[in-house]
Amino acid sequence: MTAPDFTDVTEMAGEEISPEQLFRLANRYYWAGDFADGKDVIEVACGTGPGLGYLAERAKSLKAGDFSQAMVDQVVAHYGDRVECMQFDAQAMPFDDNSADLILIFEALYYVPSAEAFVAECKRVLRPSGQVLVSNANPDLFDFNPSPHSFTYHGVTGLAALFGSAGFKTQFWGSTPLAKVGLKQKILRPVKKFVVSSGLMPKSMAGKRLLKRLVFGEPVRMPAEVSAGMVETETPKPLPADRPDTDHKVIYCAARLPDAAA
Template sequence: MPDYLSITEVPGAPVNREQLGRMVLRYSLAAALADGRPTLEVGCGAGIGLGLLLDRAAPLVACDGSFGAVSLARQSLGHAVPLAQADAHYLPYREDTFDFIFSFEMIYYLARPIQFLGECHRLLTRGGQILVGTSNPDWPFFVPGQLSVHYPTAPELVSWLRAAGFESIHLYGSLPVDQMGRRFHTVLVAWLRRHLLRLGILAQDNRLTRLLKRLSYGHLTPLPRQLSRTMGVAAPFRELTAIDPGQRDRRHRVLFVLGRARKNHT
């Protein structure tokens, strides 16, 4: 299994205001749904967002496929959250353990995403919920990330959840493309970022790449070790737009899908 630490959001990494806001929104969504329930994050990375859920989930558990990322998460969280290195295709937990599972910006790295979703269904109690967030490959300036396998479109994402046994599926979009505007500068910056990402230049860290990142993303600040509670979005679902699960979406940069585990009565 590849070690994804090189592409993981780690403490101290330079991010712009939009990137930080995107991270805060997705973990605020998870916190709103956790609400005192046994909760698992799959693909927790360095655990930067888990601070927003510490007083919301009961208990909160997390795992990641990268040993290096899990080590960083342990440094930040100590014993506050049970952490494990785990392959998302074979999650090391008992069935019917969690009421809520979430995963952000991870599913497109998986060779067998439906198997992962099936594992989540196995671990959820009847009626338990899953929340998956992913970049939308249909927005105009989309560029696939390094080590990615396949980015699902909106209909694919919904069909994957259905195939894994989920029902009551709702699809949402965030970061509307039209908020970027039509200004020449906005289009130029998006074009520059797209080509730099495609060439892999921004994955390096030197004076030139820092300059290019500033040109592409604007002012950068170091990513904190933990997102603080004061950063949380009060009503995060109001930031989302419900979208048609049967249509490819070209308006939003990020997709979120929420489903409920369908299990037989025992």
């Protein structure tokens, strides 16, 4: 079977997305910015690279890559020599041992066949006290809809177990609280649950865009780059690590290695 290039599940610059998608996209990089300050950073599964310009302004160094050569080509076309980007598999990263301080994987861990292999690679590449930042759609919501090409989704407890078994300490936050979504979304959540469980949810990006237009209203254009002030900055809510979260659409995880003396 030919491996997917993920262009069918990735929003491209200039395409229509919902205002909520833009909010979530920008805020995960705003959240990562403070972690990246002055650090050697790698973004894994960077897609078309919407956050790379923002990260590059804050990091000491930045490298990025994606499994899909089509994505890498788009990054190179947009950023040129501003960002080093290459094709690679998250399960076998082309970086030296102890060569990075921070690794990001946003909305993509569930596309990696072996999350355990990815975590092992992070442990190899990171220096002592290095961190992995993860942003995941929350699979513990009752109306959760998995993406095509996905393998395993990890919520709070799944991520805690995944990284904890490799010696990482984890912290969690919730983003995009359900309490603040619009009335139409709240009313339609049971409908979405029925559509998902019945196998009627559109698989193509075109079908999903039509559905999002009906639920979220007038779309906006996907930016090529995230910039400061593009959307309102959200302060994510700290979450306990010992139970699933059912109050937020997105889970943030920071997994940290022990320092050299530990």
